[in-house]
Amino acid sequence: MRRVLALLLLLALPALAADRPPRSGLDYATPGVRAMQADDFANPGMLWVQEGLALWDRPGGMGGTSCASCHGRIEGFAGIAYPRRDPRDPDKLMNLETRIEKCRLDNMGAPPYGYESRELVALTAAVRHQARGRPVAVVEDADAIAAGEKEFRQRRGALDLACAQCHEANAGKKLRDETISEGQTNGFPAYRLRWQGVGSLHRRFQVCNQAVAAEPYPLGSQEYIALEWYLAKRGAGLLVETPAVRQ
Amino acid sequence: MAMKVMVSVPATARKGDAVEIKAMAMHPMENGLRRDNDGKVIPRFILRKFECRYNGELVVDCDWHTAISANPYLSFFVKAVDSGKIEFAWTDDNGAVERHTATIAVT
Numbered sequence: 001m002r003r004v005l006a007l008l009l010l011l012a013l014p015a016l017a018a019d020r021p022p023r024s025g026l027d028y029a030t031p032g033v034r035a036m037q038a039d040d041f042a043n044p045g046m047l048w049v050q051e052g053l054a055l056w057d058r059p060g061g062m063g064g065t066s067c068a069s070c071h072g073r074i075e076g077f078a079g080i081a082y083p084r085r086d087p088r089d090p091d092k093l094m095n096l097e098t099r100i101e102k103c104r105l106d107n108m109g110a111p112p113y114g115y116e117s118r119e120l121v122a123l124t125a126a127v128r129h130q131a132r133g134r135p136v137a138v139v140e141d142a143d144a145i146a147a148g149e150k151e152f153r154q155r156r157g158a159l160d161l162a163c164a165q166c167h168e169a170n171a172g173k174k175l176r177d178e179t180i181s182e183g184q185t186n187g188f189p190a191y192r193l194r195w196q197g198v199g200s201l202h203r204r205f206q207v208c209n210q211a212v213a214a215e216p217y218p219l220g221s222q223e224y225i226a227l228e229w230y231l232a233k234r235g236a237g238l239l240v241e242t243p244a245v246r247q
Numbered sequence: 248m249a250m251k252v253m254v255s256v257p258a259t260a261r262k263g264d265a266v267e268i269k270a271m272a273m274h275p276m277e278n279g280l281r282r283d284n285d286g287k288v289i290p291r292f293i294l295r296k297f298e299c300r301y302n303g304e305l306v307v308d309c310d311w312h313t314a315i316s317a318n319p320y321l322s323f324f325v326k327a328v329d330s331g332k333i334e335f336a337w338t339d340d341n342g343a344v345e346r347h348t349a350t351i352a353v354t
Binding site: 039041042044046047048050051054196197 | 251252253254255269271272273275316317318320322
């Protein structure tokens, strides 16, 4: 009960100016976390990137091929933009994780790794890492982005809070031991100290749903991919940080 | 797949300089006290030894215990004396050893 009251008080505070340029979660992080992210040899997320690079070259599947056999060097993926629609089934939204799983199944003839498996997280991190320092690439799609924004503004859970109430109206304020950021996605997959490992963006969404006692959507669900798409658009101009370090 | 490790050793150094070395390993450092969702104890599984040798001489020797964080990171300084090899070894609870070697040129 006391926690609910504290939240209500916090939400009564004035809203953040709407048309400021977006700020990365890094700007809200503590100096210790920032220092870890700034040094590739102190950023544990780089261990996952290393693992992802090794997986890129590892043969498997029915033809004994690796990602590299068909796609060449991983640097070639620096410019790819996800989420996007499945060209063969335009009602279906795909993010990088589900795209990689689909490629394993359809083209490589290998079993999918599983959404939050260490392998898929590592491979996704390695691919996204190729774009580090570049602006996040976003595919324009008004419908999908609108669907994502609806999720973002939807109040939910026992606390009846929308993503926007924390990440728009109260960015910069404290919630227990954390500083609420804008909920940007440019650092994902990210190393989270509390996870002691690298996790996907959808895992973060689930944590935020559970924080307001709402039932999370499944990892890789269409709702989360739409949300991911909207957040990428909302953060336009931010640079990719993968693998970011977060508390 | 072998355990992932990362080290940072400067490629070159001046004789007598103190050079910073960083070493990190991907490891859960499971302390043996936690339980899974079914209430079963998750068995202890940690890296219990870390060693660093400079041209064969032991310069850092650590015995690690269960309070060390996951993905342990270590940074330390050694005095650059000669060109050669800097070797790292992490030993886990099963006795498996992960090794990594870097070279340094001292002028």
